[in-house]
Amino acid sequence: xxxxxxxxxxxxxxxxxxxxxxxxxxxxxVNHYGYSxxxxxxxxxxxxxxxxxxxxxxxxxxxxxxxxxxxxMFVHRPGTQWRVDILxxxxxxxxxxxxxxxxxxxxxxxxRFPALKDLLAMKFFALGQNPARRMGKDLPDxxxxxxxxxxxxxxxxxxxxxxxxxxxxYELVANQIGNLRT
Amino acid sequence: xxxPTYSESAARYALRTLPRLSMDEYAEFIEELLAHADPVKIAxxxxxxKQIKTPFSFKPESKGT
Numbered sequence: 001x002x003x004x005x006x007x008x009x010x011x012x013x014x015x016x017x018x019x020x021x022x023x024x025x026x027x028x029x030v031n032h033y034g035y036s037x038x039x040x041x042x043x044x045x046x047x048x049x050x051x052x053x054x055x056x057x058x059x060x061x062x063x064x065x066x067x068x069x070x071x072x073m074f075v076h077r078p079g080t081q082w083r084v085d086i087l088x089x090x091x092x093x094x095x096x097x098x099x100x101x102x103x104x105x106x107x108x109x110x111x112r113f114p115a116l117k118d119l120l121a122m123k124f125f126a127l128g129q130n131p132a133r134r135m136g137k138d139l140p141d142x143x144x145x146x147x148x149x150x151x152x153x154x155x156x157x158x159x160x161x162x163x164x165x166x167x168x169x170y171e172l173v174a175n176q177i178g179n180l181r182t
Numbered sequence: 183x184x185x186p187t188y189s190e191s192a193a194r195y196a197l198r199t200l201p202r203l204s205m206d207e208y209a210e211f212i213e214e215l216l217a218h219a220d221p222v223k224i225a226x227x228x229x230x231x232k233q234i235k236t237p238f239s240f241k242p243e244s245k246g247t
Contacts, residue, residue: 003213028208071236083224
């Protein structure tokens, strides 16, 4: 079993069997919605109170190098380049994300992804936290997904930007979409 | 005969993006990418992720700024 297959098994079988809900976010979720780009990590999302249980399972599965931070846990298997970033959200937010989640098949496993609008909300949130450092990834993600899904920047993206980031971030996104379309 | 139309801007956009990969193709692509990834780039990416001080939330007071 490859390292990626192990992660897909964890997300689709091992964690749910332990009562842990998990979403695959990041590059894989972006690809699920039609925009293929590179990534250097695998991003998962869990509810904060399940962090310790997830850590124990990941350690049991050979992810022995664990770094804990306020809102994210990094794990990787010794001797590999693989890093899994496990982002944490509060229980209510996780419940909302799960209620709208979509399923997709990866490596023969049924995986849950956040709904497109929720994924975009996360991207706006990340961009709003640090536009300078997140522009290389989250900005093109939003713009490409918006174009791919025929979203209207003003109607579909502006409210998300104001809710999770700022007017300035919306301007960045609208300009990026304009540049890609011309 | 009516030919399908494909706008010039759509064509230009398509040229600027990677081909769309199926999920399994994408997994293969990322597996290969990570097998040869530059550790410096990986560390840089990790540093960016560590800067997330506030978790994403649907709570009304939550905002990225």
